[in-house]
Amino acid sequence: MDTTVFITPASTRPGLEVARCAEVPGWWRALVVLLCGVLFWGAVFARTPAVLQSELQRDADTLNLSARVDLVAPAAVQDALLKGVPMYFVWRAEVYRDRWYWSDKRVSTQTRTLRLAYQPLTRRWRLSVASDPGAASSGAGGLRYALHQNFDELGDVLAVIGRVARWPIADAAHMDRSDRYRVEWSFRLELSLLPRPFQIGMANDPDWNIGVERGLDAPADAAEEDAPPAVAPPSTALPPPAPVAVEAAPLADAIR
Template sequence: MSRVLRWLRLLLTLVALAWLTHTPAQAYEPEILQMGVQRTQEALYLSARLKLEPAAAVEDALLKGVPLYFAWQADVYRQRWYWTDKRVSTALRTLRLAYQPLTRRWRLSLSNDASGVTGAGLQYALHQNFDSLADALAGIGRVSRWKVSDAARLQADDKHRVEWRFRLDLSLLPRPFQIGMSNQPEWDIAVQKVLRVPTQAEPEPHPDGAPDLRPGDELGESVAAEPGR
């Protein structure tokens, strides 16, 4: 009987090890360090800061010269009791990160294109170089007073919300790298949240009291209005 028990324990141990080995890896959701919205007489702004720590496979692809694309999207909705909530504006920004082996620097490019153009059709408005991957990721994972809607699109006495999302956009990767990506959770980098829009507008900050820019803060914004329904 004791021999049977020993074999049974061994079998259970092997089964447990096999289960742990084949347990699929979890998708990576960046940690949110800060987020908030500000409503002024001129516009609605979103500020957010993420902690980005991509998996080794993602970093290895960058070091091999594969550019990666990170996308921010913010949709502003007006609540309607008589119908589905109406999207009043959409803000988009796509950041292209590439490693330059000759200079050993990281180049970050920003596209403000809100027309839905993707891939090679993206037009990059600003470029910035970083000495380290950590600094480049800090710039990618931060938006400061990002304009997501004009104030005129926020109707008085109505409730609004902002649904924002950050992700690694795999659809912009070269075709060979897109094959099988759905089965590799380490490439699934995404986070999304919903924020209430204040009902009252705050005064615009005085120019002398504007916050200091950090790497990535100066990478602008783009807003596209959603057609009325």
């Protein structure tokens, strides 16, 4: 029985694939590189507010954070606010205990969520503070608000949003005086709480990537060092009587 074997070469034109790649116009390749660069640099050059204050205070009861950032709303954010879309800003602070034998242990986490909305009828800005920040994980609908305040100017309300003063972030009673602690805090515009259509494509838009992070070493327990000096109780002893000056009588009267 005769057996015929047919062998077909994979390609009768060597370098055909390379030639096809070479047929791609140069301007098309340049456009792809440009788009990739825009996406990359858009994520890098996010809007980072300047940090004007960042410090910790520790007393006998709590560890407190005081921070202030120069918050400015870009034009895209202002336009969305004027169209009735609320914005959510989140402060977050985490306290870690140093461990030389393992990764640092997180001992406390605090979150503060603020909602900013524009009221077209009154032309005022309304700021609300969430009473249960942990409910933000279930979306904006799960937030409940306890404090509300109205502002006439956008700059005034942004100044309030961009600062915290003596914010309790940890219970000092649960912090061992012999250990070292570090605080990492962050402030950002929370995009995950915005309506779904607004979240598309925002991850690489620098106008919407508003956020800043900082780290601080917690001060040692200085309750005794910072205590005011002891003041001696007032004395109950009466002061000695003042000497009474006796005027000498004239010599002539004394003789009489």
